[in-house]
Amino acid sequence: MNPAIECRDLTVRLNDRLVLDKITFSVPSGVFLAIVGPNGSGKSTLIKTLLGLWKPASGSVRVFGKSPLDLPADAFGYVPQLKTLDRSFPGSGVELVATGLRSRWPWRVTRHQQAAAQQALEMVGAEQLATQPVSTLSGGELQRIYLARAVARDPRLILLDEPATGMDFLGEEYVYRVLDERHHAGKTTTVMVTHDLAVAFHHATHVLLMNRSVVGFGLPGETLTEENLRRAYGHGGHKYTLPLGFDDVAIGS
């Protein structure tokens, strides 16, 4: 069987800057992969390369055995960081979710789209946001709607770039409940960038610890070791404490 994701010596340059350096790893279908690493370590770039938004300078990336651009758009459910959207755009939560169903901004939301969007919004606990103008939503509320948009199309691969940023604990709970449900139902392969090591430890089946190149890859308990974290984050001199299931890891101490 084809692995869901297979990167071999994947190297990506952005404006001549080396962002990903010979990344090699592969995961089978149905896993929940957490990508962890310091700021500027290439996590978002890796996600975008898996999506086909960036081309490798060398090496290869295969998703379900194909080049990402050879897969249909609705194979991917993408939850980006909220950086590129126009917050003043006149649109509602339902319309935004509907873009996940048709890859177009809807002139008018059909009854079928309305029902599917509503269902997706309920899954993330955001049904009350359906008719809200996008401009009035908080960052956390938008994140939920983006997640609803991604799952509405029932994708084979769901890619999330720090989906819990700006969310309250209830919102986070919804996010991970939705992701865990889809994961346990074997519906999707999940790839999530996160800064929350505890989340990576408890929800993911695999962890990729990176800093431009791979620092560690494998089961969470084996990858998120003190030594690996120190190698990835360097001697920052600060103390990072993992709340559950971990001994304290002191970085740079």
Added chain:
Amino acid sequence: MAGLLIAVIGSYFGAFVVQRGLGFLGDGLAHAAFGGVALALLLNTEPLWIAVPFTIVVAVAITWVRERTDLGSDTAVGIFFSLSVALGVVFMSLKRGYSADAFSFLFGSILSVTTTDLYVTGIVLLLALLFQRMWGRWAYATFDRELALADRLPVLFDDYILAIFIAVTVVIGVKLVGIVLVTSFLVIPAATARLFSRSFSAMTVLAATISIVCVVVGLDVSYRLDIPSGATIVFAQSAAFFASVALTGRRRKSGLLTPPVE
């Protein structure tokens, strides 16, 4: 008739112009049209046949610079704005004698609209309808470019098509209200509609409606008071805009007093 067609086309593309913050692009293209018109006058041909391709080239060049560099859209527009006007000045100086035609292009006149202009306007409207499928793509990329790219939309190609449509809209609008005022057709009705709209499609339809009403009112006032039609249309649009700001501004203030929704 030409005024109504331009009202519809201008608002349709104006919604994108306003939402993408391209108001200055409209202005820049209008001045590019000046370069084209000046060249046509020099060559003694129908201005439209030169101004349309000339402005399209400038629109494509602006988009090209925007995509290729990190420079802001206003900077790219500013460069081509100056270049086109400089070219226009040179063309005009090469043409001996004063041309009344040039004046009519600066400030526009509904009476100068020919049947050719009307046909071209009709064709543009028809093309816009044929490209109706593009609306959802343009709107999607306007809302979140990265999402549209991730969904495999040819966002870059779409940008060029949109720029070309805006260029042609500007050129045909120039005949009616003139180079200095043509941006009003793109910006004011769409901006007014934006104040009331909760969806982008509603904004587009409302902008067209507002624009049509303003053209009718503007032409009527122009006829009654015997003042230039371009100016009266812009007066009507501005009046609609300021009335709307006053109206919606009050609504927002009262919104602050309502208790938060549980």
